[in-house]
Amino acid sequence: GKPYVPGAPEFNLSHTAGRMFAAFSSSPVGLDVESASRTVRADALAGKFFSREEANRLNMCEGLIKALTFLRYWVCKEAIVKLSGDGVYYGLRSARVDLASDGRSRGDYKGREVRLWEFRPAKDLVAALASWEPLEAKGFFRI
Secondary structure, eight states: OOOOOTTSOEEEEEEETTEEEEEEESSOEEEEEEETTOOOOHHHHHHHHSOHHHHHHHHTOOHHHHHHHHHHHHHHHHHHHHHHTSOHHHHGGGEEEEOOTTSOOEEEETTEEEEEEEEOSSTTEEEEEEESSOOOOOOOOOO
């Protein structure tokens, strides 16, 4: 399930490439961050976890654009599943994503609308926040 601390703000965690990230909110939030240079078997993973529409959109891309598009879908889908608390293995196929060029993508999870905010916390990272409500980042902090 989703991590929580009774009486504390909602939060979610993600880590990649030796870095850790946290998101805090007054309402439930999901966060995923991946290294942009991560090597993945995009077609095999898309075939297993993406909807037909998502896989078709991915297959229209080539080379580096395809790799980045795959990662954008992946971080959005994983952020959705982390928001839900269902877990990647059980929920990834149920997460649907409609990528937007401005980073304000939308999703759906088991019939419930999800708001997504894609961002790049560093040049070599791809990230997404997911919420049941519209998102607004109040600030970023580096420790």
